[in-house]
Amino acid sequence: MLRQVSTRTTSPAVRGSRPGGGRAAPRRAFRGLPGWLFAAPSIIILIVFIVYPITQSLWYSLHDWRIGAESQIWLGLDNYQRLLGDxxxxxALRVTLLFSLVSVVLQIGIGYWAATALMRETWFNRVFRSIFFFPTIVALATIGLVWRFLLDARIGFVGGVVQLFGGDPVEFLQDPSLALSTVIFVSVWKTVGYAMVILLAGIKGVPDSLYEAARLDGANARQLNWHVTLPSIRPTLLFVTMILTINSLQVFDLVYVMTNGGPLFATDTLVTMMYREGFTNFNLGYASAIAWVLFVIIMLLSALQLRLFRYQDVD
Amino acid sequence: MRRITSALAAASVAAVVLAGCSATAPESDAPVELTLWTGFTGGDRGGYEDLIVAFNESHDDIQVTMEVQPWDTIAQKLPSAWATGQGPDLATPSFDPNIVKKYLDTNSLLKLDDVGDTTLLAPAAVDAFTVDDTLYAVPANVATLQLYYNKSLFSGAGIEQPPTTVEEFKEDAAALSGDGIVGLSLADHETIQMWPILQWLEGGDIVDAEGCSVLDSAQNVAGLQSWVDLVNAGAAPVGLTGAESDSLFSAGKAAMQLNGPWAAAGYAEAGIDFGVAPVPVGVDGPVTLGSTVPMAASAQTKHPAEAQAFLEWWTGQDAQRQFALDSGFPPVRTDLADDSELAANEIVASFAAALPTARLYLVGVEGSTQIDSEAYVPFIGEITRGSDVADAAAAASAKINAITGCSDK
Amino acid sequence: MSTKFHVSLKWVLLGIGVLAALIPFIWMIAGSFRSEADLFAAPERLLPTTWTLDGYISIWQELPFLRLLLNSFIFAGVTTVLCLLFDSMCAYALARIQFRGSNVLFWLVIATLMVPFQVTLIPVFIELFHFGWLDTYQGLIIPRATSAFGIFMLRQFFISIPRELDEAARIDGAGHLRIYWTIILPLAKPALATLAVLHFMNLWNDLLWPLIVTSSTEMRTLPAGLTLFGGQHVTDHAVLLAGATISLLPLALAFFFAQKYFVAGIATTGLK
Known part of the structure; x- marks a missing residue:
């Protein structure tokens, strides 16, 4: 029934043993050369500009780091200990996780719904898809600013419309109980088209034969969806879930422009907190510790997602 | 162009010799080139750019290039740039005068001993930039907050004059609000703080000389309570940024606002019929909030003499007269008070008149930026959203004392 | 009956979605032609009552606009090309060559995806200083010339290309370089086009990076240059919205002409 599972369930074991396979060592090294050469430009750039800097920041996080000071004060794990009591x-951790969970679920849920609703290749559907995708191409900082103007309770468009209908001004970004939902809304608004397009690609890739077989078995539309489409697009779902989760956990621009973490820290994410510590309070060591905690959380969640989607099956 | 440069080479060499400058002096014919980073984006940029043009035209031996970038970007780059001996010769490291200490931690600032007579500069600024009797920055600008009021809203409510005492201030704010209008447009974050003025008017303060919080004193709590009551009654909005508060006044939806000279041009352009009045007198006499942006030189600049010459020129009479007329900011000098041209300019005169009673926000307090972002701003946010003032003040005081180290004393 | 209801519900929801997607843009573009007074007098209006070009005029007068535009094209364009080359090479190695360490490399790539840029900002800035790359094109471009996202995406795509194709070529004596260049890349054109569009879009919109690397106005990209108009004290809505509209325009044009690659492109090729 499921093409990946049926053809590849045995592959993890095979794959896992491959690098250690029984070839002679010198020959293996030689055989590896083209691979390394092809990967070299990217890997060098990644190492120089991401891997090395992030290890630097791990080093910072073990100190009370002051840029340019002649000697840095070694703190060991004190910065991490301080985090636990902060x-x-x-x-910020709660806000970040809540933001990511709700945004990603909505982005994928609505994106999937829109993808199935607009699947047929009519010109009308294409126009709708383009419109839904359009918010993706704007910079988050720009669109955050525009939404902030729009949502202003007294002089924004939304506020104006509310007043036109005689409503009381709604403080979307000033009310601590509304601010996070508002930022999540804008984040979903911006990204749902992207999720839709990638999921649509996955759905289109499902062979018709699978649907025909299921229809012969008497499956209705909902069953087709649950038992054919969703399992078949698992690799795409994995890709899109992982990318969106990673992006959401690192959310910064949008929050920074719309609320800067306020009101009363209601939208303060780990990255805005790290930014404040690092660049406003100049506690670089502490900021780096926050960064590393976030880094570890992202890695754990990504590993979890890879497991949930049984990543190895996809290879 | 080349002709001018070579003609003046002699002059520049002479200047260097006269200044007794060391081996770092350039031997080439070219003028000394200095780079200046500032965060003066937005509408106030033009006045500063004109100053640079005027300086370069009047100095053939020194040419300054100003590179304007957002304050955020300066905060990200300048500490590492200066600590590693690169970056600009001169910079305004932040709009927060308390930043000077952060840069001193890494010995990044040039000692300023040749920038003219500093006793003629705004004393509050000079105090803020002096550490252990050494000056490390000069004021790039100084500003005070004054009371902007919307004349049509005032006459609509039958009020003839702007308030002059704190009691009238509160009465007017209440009387002017309603029907989509707020009496006083207050901002509480991403702004030059306005709430400390309200506290000072009531005889309160944030921290004492030892860095200990006085937010929770009975006088402070009572004073703040009276303003919180006004906010709760709808006379002032909650949780606005500085820009949002400005927009409210621009839109004609706020009757009064405490703001600096930079706002005047925008309000005139938006068609608001407004006046600028002194901040109403508080229980301890007149007071308002002042702000000043420090301008400092890199400890590792190759041209310390020229950098100081520039700072001296910037704070000098000619430059300050030009800048004040250009921008509406009061001059950073005290000896221009009687200048007839400046006195004739209503905006400049009004903001300059408040300089002697202006106080800086959290000046000289250890960890002031952190107190602002983690204690004071949340504190104002809480009390304007219904928290009990006394409880919130006690909690904020504990945070402030932990940051300043007062609780350890 | 109930399907009819479902169908109309679907179109109502889609209609709301379309409105929600478009209104902010209409407001933004219209706002760039509105004076402050007009904007605040009637906030419930989407369109101006009187039109003004003041926002555009100030941008044109106060910025070396063409220079910024050129820089943006150089930065986004050259970086995109390099990125496609390096990403696809790395993805080829990870997807089509079996070699020792390929798993480690793959995990390294995935891990770099998880690093928030703000963490590495200061170390990277100091590195660029030591390389002498601050305020230069190479400083802007080289560190951005590969992306873990691109490698990940292309690897997923390359894996789906049948292996028989390169085995046949190998029998004909083709090496990796030829297989990569003449077989895999042509087959991956739609994926590369889509990736090119995504990269170009992100680079064009990037604000923090150009602000960190450059300091002189001549080296600024368009979004970085436009930050000059967002002030600490004074915010002029018309100028800000005009700036936003101008920096959106090239992307919007590209979107209309290359829609296939934005939307249909991914859809027809499938991302497997």
């Missing part, structure tokens, strides 16, 4: 950190 209520702002726990708040």
């Amino acid at each position: 209520e702002l950190f726990w708040n």
Whole structure:
């Protein structure tokens, strides 16, 4: 029934053993050369501009780091210990996880719904898809600014419309109980088209034969969806879930422009907190510790997602 | 162009010799080139650019290039740039005068001993930039906050004059609000703080000389309570940024606002019929908030003498007169008070008149940026959203004391 | 009956979605032609009552606009090309060559995807200083010339290309370089086009990076240059919205002409 599973369930074991296969060592080294050469430009850039800097920041996080000071004060794990007792950190962690969970679920849920609703290749559907995708091409900082103007309770468009109908001004970004939902809304608004397009690609890739077989078995539309489409697009779902999760956990521009973490820290994410510590309070060591905690969280969640989607099956 | 440069080469060499400058002096014919980073984006940029043009025209031996970038970007780059001996010769490291200490931690600032008579500069600024009797920055600008009021809203409510005492201030704010209008447009974050003025008017303050919080004193709590009551009654909005608060006044939806000279041009352009009045007198006499942007030189600049010459020129009479007329900012000098041209300019005169009673926000307090972002701004946010003032003040005081180290004393 | 209801519900929801997607843009573009007074007098209006070009005029007068535009094209264009080359080479190695360490490399690539840029900002800035690359094109371009996202995406795509194709070529004596260049890349054209569009879009929109690397106005990209108009004290809506509209325009044009690669492109090739 499921093409990946049926053809590839045995592959993880095979794959796992491959690098250690029984070839002679010198020959293996030689055989590896083209691979390394092809990968070299990217890998060098990644190492120089991402891997090395992030290890630097790990080093910072073990100090009370002051840029340019002649000697840095070694703290060991004190910065991490301090995090555990910092209520702002726990708040930022909660906000970040909540933001990511709700955004990603909505982005993928609505994106999937829109993809199936607009699947047929009519000109009308194509126009709709383009419109939904359009918000993706704008910079988050720009669109955050525009939404902030739009949502202003007294002088924004939304506020104006509310007043036109005689409503009380709604403080979308000033009310601590609404601010996070508002930022999530804008994040979903911006990204749903992207999720839709990639999921649509996955759906289109499902062979018709699978649907025909299922229809012969008497499956209805909902069953086709659950038992044919969703399992078949698992690689795409994995890709899109992982990318969106990683992006959401690192959310910065949007929050920074719309609320800067306020009101009363209601939208303060780990990256905005890290930014404040690093570039406003100049506590670079502490900021780096926050960064590393975030890094580890992202890695754990990504590993979890890879497992949930049984990544190895996809190879 | 080349002719001018070579003609003046002699002059520049002479200047260098006269200044007794060391081996770092350039031996070439070219003028000394200095780079200046500032964060003066937005509408106030033009006045500063004109100053640079005027300096370069009047100095053939020194040419300054100003590179304007957002304050955020300066905060990201300048500490590492200066600590590693690169970056610009001169910079305004932040709009926060307290930043000077952060850069001193890494010995990044040039000692300023040749920038003219500093006793003629705004004393509050000079105090803020002096550490252990050494000056490390000069004021790139100084500003005070004054009371902007919307004349049509005032006459609509039958109020003839702007308030002059704190009691009238509160009465007017209440009387002017309603029907989509707020009496006083207050901002509480991403702004030059306005709430400290309200506290000072009531005889309160944030921290004492030892860095200990006084937010929770009975006088402070009572004073703040009276303003919180006004906010709750709808006389002032909650949780606005500086820009949002400005927009409210621009839109004619706020009757009063505490703001600096930079706002005047925009309000005139938006067609608001407004006046600028002194901040109403508080229980301890007149007071308002001042702000000043430090301008410093890199400790590792190759041209310390020229950098100081530039700073001296910037704070000098000619430059300050030009800048004040250009921008509406009061001059950073005290000896231009009687200048007839400046006195004739209503905006400049009004903001300059408040300089002697202006106080800086959290000046000289350890960890002031952190107090602002993690204690004071959230504190104002809480009390304007319904928290009990006394409880919130106690909690904020504990945070402030932990940051300043007062609780350890 | 119920399907009819479902169908109309679907179109109502889609209609709301279309409105929600478009209104901010209409407001933004219209706002760039509105004076402050007009904007605040009638916030519920989408369109101006009187039109003004003031926002555009200030941008044109106060910025070396063409220079910024050129820089943006150089930065986004050259970086995109290099990125496609390096990403696809690396993806080829990871997807089509079996070699020791390929798993480690793959995990390294995935891991770099998870690093928020703000963490590496200061170390990278100091590195660029030591290389002498601050305020230069190479400083802008080289560190951005590969992306873990691109490698990940292309690897997923390359894996789906049948192996028989390169085995046949190998029998004919083709090496990796030829297989990569003459077989895999042509087959991956739609994926590369899509990736090119995504890269170009992200680079064009990038604000923090050009601000960090460059300091002189001559080296600024368009979005970085436009930050000169967002002030600490004074915000002029018309100028800000005009700036936003101008920096959106090239992308919007590209979107209309290359829609196939934005939307249909991914859809027809399939991402497997």
